[in-house]
Amino acid sequence: MTDIHAIRPENHPEIAIGKVGVLLVNLGTPDGTDKKSMRRYLEEFLTDKRVIEWPRALWYPILYGIVLARRPAKVGKAYESIWNRDLDESYLRTYTRNQAVNLAATFAGNPNIVVDWAMRYGNPSIPDKIAELKAEGCDRIVLYPLYPQYAASTTATVNDKAFQALLKMRWQPALRTVPPYHDDPVYIDALARSVEAHLAKLDWEPEMLITSFHGIPVSYFKKGDPYHCQCRKTGRLLRERLGLSEDKFMVTFQSRFGPEEWLQPYTDKTVEMLAQKGVKRIAVMNPGFVSDCLETLEEIGEQAHESFIENGGEHFTHIPCLNDSEDGMRVIEHVVSRELKGWIN
Numbered sequence: 001m002t003d004i005h006a007i008r009p010e011n012h013p014e015i016a017i018g019k020v021g022v023l024l025v026n027l028g029t030p031d032g033t034d035k036k037s038m039r040r041y042l043e044e045f046l047t048d049k050r051v052i053e054w055p056r057a058l059w060y061p062i063l064y065g066i067v068l069a070r071r072p073a074k075v076g077k078a079y080e081s082i083w084n085r086d087l088d089e090s091y092l093r094t095y096t097r098n099q100a101v102n103l104a105a106t107f108a109g110n111p112n113i114v115v116d117w118a119m120r121y122g123n124p125s126i127p128d129k130i131a132e133l134k135a136e137g138c139d140r141i142v143l144y145p146l147y148p149q150y151a152a153s154t155t156a157t158v159n160d161k162a163f164q165a166l167l168k169m170r171w172q173p174a175l176r177t178v179p180p181y182h183d184d185p186v187y188i189d190a191l192a193r194s195v196e197a198h199l200a201k202l203d204w205e206p207e208m209l210i211t212s213f214h215g216i217p218v219s220y221f222k223k224g225d226p227y228h229c230q231c232r233k234t235g236r237l238l239r240e241r242l243g244l245s246e247d248k249f250m251v252t253f254q255s256r257f258g259p260e261e262w263l264q265p266y267t268d269k270t271v272e273m274l275a276q277k278g279v280k281r282i283a284v285m286n287p288g289f290v291s292d293c294l295e296t297l298e299e300i301g302e303q304a305h306e307s308f309i310e311n312g313g314e315h316f317t318h319i320p321c322l323n324d325s326e327d328g329m330r331v332i333e334h335v336v337s338r339e340l341k342g343w344i345n
């Protein structure tokens with residue numbers, strides 16, 4: 001048989017092959033809470049055409065004239081209140097890294113699987129991580145945008161960024177993108193177990209369980225984004241799994257940005273309205289967020305909590321995201337094992 005090395009032309013680079021990479025990707029986070037870090041992060045985020053779909057000629061004067069002048073200081077303060085001071089980073093970064101470390105430990109028996117993590121905005125970047133995986137010999141990569149429900153502004157932009165990185169490669173790895181898993185029984189069961197475990201620790205029972213998802217503008221939904229339907233389905237399946245009647249359970253949408261109409265009902269208005277109507281005890285959870293972050297810890301855990309009490313409510317609890325918990329890891333391991341089929345048996 002011919003020895004391949006014998007016919008390898010002089011100076012032809014040695015290329016490692018034969019491994020499979022798994023890249024977990026979440027949204028991103030600023031490197032610090034200072035104005036400069038916040039501005040850098042928000043600029044990268046808000047210049048993404050998948051996030052703000054307005055014509056650039058209309059959007060950029062607003063972005064550079066108003067948003068990036070004011071928002072970094074304001075949002076920096078909000079990040080301050082939820083910063084992981086032990087590690088000097090946001091919890092989104094802490095949890096995403098822990099998820100990758102835990103997942104790597106599950107696959108430790110197979111030296112051909114390499115697990116890593118990246119952020120769509122900020123660091124570590126998707127192109128850097130794809131290049132590292134390739135250099136380590138991964139000729140196949142499972143790209144896992146950490147969003148159970150598909151939205152163009154989240155899932156698609158992660159995929160775009162990865163394929164952009166591949167544009168520059170001579171020998172591309174094969175790339176498999178993880179589809180939404182909003183109705184996967186393992187995911188629904190993990191959510192239900194997290195609700196049951198959290199509520200069992202309280203000495204009161206909520207009159208209403210609110211499942212609050214990040215919103216998108218209604219105009220994106222009208223263009224065909226499946227996000228709204230997937231959130232509603234996650235909600236219905238979770239309600240059924242928990243055995244709750246429709247009058248004790250709601251699906252709402254949070255984190256509006258800009259002047260457009262977003263998906264309704266709005267979480268902040270709902271929390272206010274329930275308290276004003278005399279509801280005294282509510283629980284809020286965020287099934288669409290794989291890890292706790294600014295939008296869950298500050299917007300719900302702090303702002304929505306305060307608003308409920310100010311408007312006459314008495315008991316409010318925020319149920320944590322699945323994060324790096326056992327149930328959360330079971331979901332990630334399940335999704336990754338399914339996507340590895342045919343590549344790793």
Ligand SMILES: C=CC1=C(C)c2cc3[nH]c(cc4nc(cc5[nH]c(cc1n2)c(C)c5CCC(=O)O)C(CCC(=O)O)=C4C)c(C)c3C=C
Nearest residue numbers: 027028029051075092151153154214215216257293294295
């Ligand atoms: C038009 C703007 C935005 C769309 C559309 C949008 C969709 C969207 N976002 C998430 C998840 C997260 N968003 C987070 C922060 C955040 N989101 C927007 C704007 C839009 N998001 C902004 C401007 C920010 C930054 C904070 C702020 O300025 O208010 C985060 C938190 C990141 C963190 O570090 O903690 C997450 C997560 C989803 C799932 C989604 C659509 C489905």
Ligand SMILES: [Fe+2]
Nearest residue numbers: 027214255295
């Ligand atoms: Fe967002």
Ligand SMILES: [Fe+2]
Nearest residue numbers: 255256295299
């Ligand atoms: Fe927000």
